[in-house]
Amino acid sequence: MKQVMGVTLIFLLFVLAGCAKQPLGMNMEVTAYCGCSKCCAWERGNWKYLKLDFWNRYVSKGPDKGRPYTGLTASGTKPREPQLGLFSADSIKRPWMIPVRIVFFPWLFLPKDGTLAADTHYYPFGTRMHIPGYGYGVVEDRGSAIKGKHRLDVFFKSHQTALNWGRQDVYVRVVK
Numbered sequence: 001m002k003q004v005m006g007v008t009l010i011f012l013l014f015v016l017a018g019c020a021k022q023p024l025g026m027n028m029e030v031t032a033y034c035g036c037s038k039c040c041a042w043e044r045g046n047w048k049y050l051k052l053d054f055w056n057r058y059v060s061k062g063p064d065k066g067r068p069y070t071g072l073t074a075s076g077t078k079p080r081e082p083q084l085g086l087f088s089a090d091s092i093k094r095p096w097m098i099p100v101r102i103v104f105f106p107w108l109f110l111p112k113d114g115t116l117a118a119d120t121h122y123y124p125f126g127t128r129m130h131i132p133g134y135g136y137g138v139v140e141d142r143g144s145a146i147k148g149k150h151r152l153d154v155f156f157k158s159h160q161t162a163l164n165w166g167r168q169d170v171y172v173r174v175v176k
Contacts, residue, residue, distance in 0.1 A: 024173070024174040025171055025172065025173040025174065026149075026150065026171070026172060027150070027169055027170070027171055027172075028150045028151065028152050028169070028170065028171075028172045029150060029151050029152070029167060029168075029169055030131060030134075030152045030153070030154055030165075030167070030168050030169075030170050030172065031151075031152075031153050031154075031165075031166070031167045031168075032153065032154050032155075032156050032161070032162035032163075032165035032166065032167075033117070033143070033153050033154075033155060033156070033162055034155065034156050034157065034158060034159045034161070034162045035071055035079060035155075035157075036159045037057075037060075038159065039159065039162065040069070040071075041059060041060050041061040041062065041144075042057045042058060042059055042060055042069035043057070043058055043060045044056070044057055044058075045058070046058045046066065048066065056068060057069040057071075061144075062144060073115060073117075073140045073141035074117075074120075074125075074140070074141050074142045075125045075140045075141065077115070077140050079115040079140070079141065079155040080112065080114060080115055080155065081114050081115075081155060081156055081157050082111070082112060082113055082114035082134065082135035082136055082137060083111055083112040084111055084135065111136070113128065113135075113136045113137050113138045114134065114135060114136065114137040114138075114154060114155055115137060115138065115140045115141060115154075115155040116129060116131075116137040116138060116139045116140065116141070116152055116153065116154055116155070117139070117140075117141035117142055117143040117146055117152070117153035117154075117155070118139045118141075118142065118146060118151070118152050118153070119142065119146050119147055119148055119149065119151065120139070120142050122148070122149045123139045123174070124139070125139055125140060126138060126139065126140075127139040127174065127176065128174075128175040128176050129152070129172050129173065129174050129175060130172070130173045130175060131152070131154060131170060131172050132170050132171065133165075133168075133170065134154050134165075136175070137154060137155075141153070141155075152172060
């Protein structure tokens with residue numbers, strides 16, 4: 001009996017001391033970016049070729065200045081916006097669209113996470129987060145202006161959508 005009470009007491013001490021892992025969440029400054037030349041610092045044509053190779057894109061700033069711009073993230077993936085998938089909150093609002101989605105858009109069956117840029121000293125590549133208003137995203141990139149634990153960039157396909165998002169302070173939840 002004393003042994004059971006001792007084990008129970010030790011268990012309660014661990015729980016009360018905070019050893020149980022809580023989901024990590026914090027307020028972060030979240031900005032938006034897209035793949036355009038203004039957001040990603042690239043330009044068409046290189047001065048090395050007197051800008052005659054205008055079909056090529058080159059990095060215009062930073063340590064990689066003058067090198068070809070591939071459009072890939074720092075982890076080597078193509079950036080993307082999050083997709084909700086077939087079954088989402090929209091499916092509850094418009095259930096009549098589920099058969100249409102299954103027949104005409106079967107590749108949208110599974111949800112896809114968006115691309116996030118963060119300081120990889122704090123959040124390594126592959127860290128999954130949930131940003132209210134954006135959805136789930138995975139850290140796949142790092143930005144030149146992203147320094148510290150409380151900064152994050154989210155990827156959008158269009159420059160106008162990124163401008164509409166702007167800069168927001170939101171409560172971000174780190175999933176894994």
